[in-house]
Amino acid sequence: MSDGPAPGSAPDAVPDTSPVPDYAALHRLDGRALVLLGAGNGIGRQTAHALAAGGARVLCVDADEERARAVAAETGGVPYAADVTRREAVRELFAAAPELLGGRPVGGVVDIVGMARYAALPELDDEGWDWHFDLVLRHAWLAVQYGGGAVAAAGGGPLVFVASVSGLTAAPLHAAYGAAKAGLISLVRSAAVELGPRGVRVNAVAPGVVWTPRVAALLGPEGRRLNAENAPLGRVAETRDIAAALYFLASPQSSYMTGQTLVVDGGVGVKFPYPTVGGAR
Template sequence: MTIENSIHATPDYLSLLRLDGRGYIVLGAGQGIGEQTVHALAQAGAKVLCVDRDEQLAHAIADKVGGIPCVADATQRSDVQRVFDTARKQFGRVHGVIDIIGVAGIKPLAEFDDEAWDRQFDIVVRHAYLAIQIGGEMMKADGGGSLVFVGSLAGNRAVPNEVVYATSKAALHHLVRCAGVEYAPYNVRINAVSPGFVRTPRLNQRLDESAWQTISDVIPLGRPATPAEIAGPLLFLASDLSSHMAGEIIEVDGGVGVMAKFPKVTFGPSTTPTP
């Protein structure tokens, strides 16, 4: 197709969302955003390797979508290598990875010790580094693919008592940007979604309804996201609809990130003279 023809050609947009016959890996597939992402990929036609540290959760979601369960600790190099080797053996080729893994350590910076600091960076950044290094090279050799990560609003803004978590997410965001540029020439696209407040099963265990209402009050859309509302943008980044995106961080936060915090004041009448 010539450049002129490609400019005017109208693609089949729905087909660009389809992933029929392609092999995908979901890291952290067992619940919440990961579980919904597995459903999204499967509904788009993908074959999915469902990876989780919890064997029961990995098998449960794989059974729901006809996927393949895989138990692994994605912070360990040997486990990540095994995950990609398994996917290639099962699917013939790995077309994409969606990495959901991340847990927030929420407490003042002074209360962290070195072990807790290292653990926070392992659970947010290390598995992403391993997935890009191992999976990115595999996709590079196979002609391309897509790696998508889940960042956080905390990686873009200062959030109370989340200094370490926020710093690790900011590191993840910049890993995505830098690696996205490095791998783009090989048609390996690396991007991320940055959610705000999401009503996941894990957070539901930690927050009561009054806390959720307090959170809802600061979100312009008036409520936190559901896991499915994050899985949708993840599916977009995994598909060919996002074929010209590399190193991007998409904020999906209900408008929180673009809102400036101002005091509530009442302005009196203008004293500016009328011309």
């Protein structure tokens, strides 16, 4: 079908002469220095590879020093061990980052950190609640404060977080985790509004079931089969699927996106429910 004017309508008065960018180049991260929190395993490791393959110099941060060193060696990055739930550790991390990254300012932050402990809501104790909010939400708040400030000072760039479909819907045994992830999604929106005028874009990816080493150990082959059958795409997410979405939000391809949570769940969110294995998703 022609995209010209319909019969009887006025033709466009002004033709489109806007410049066409090099779209392939917008996918690259050459010359950028990025901080990756939670780089040592699963989604974090795949994301370290994705960012490095795109040309970025990556500071690979993990609570486990051995894992940080291993993924940095694989990707040509720089290892750094820190507990990013502690304010002083995060402050020191972003103070040291430019020198560790070869004198380049921090051009973006990608944050993978987070984990769930399964517990029924009536049985959830204070320690379990606090653990989720420290690991899932507190560290992200600190990353926004110190990482967002560093990126703003460098002239702007992306902050990208891993949320969860549990923060958008509800799942059995996920009360504390889901509440913390919902808080993270809200934090992403607020940070996008506050930091946008300083050139900082803040977005998140919300995965469903992702076949990380931890999830594989928890759900086993039967859990994989059930979750694959439940997904319209017929499979569970691999860690590379989430790394690819994180890469997109860290790249100039997404330069006009901020305050958004991108769901990457194979289409499961448009149907209901998730299957369960042993009472846990």
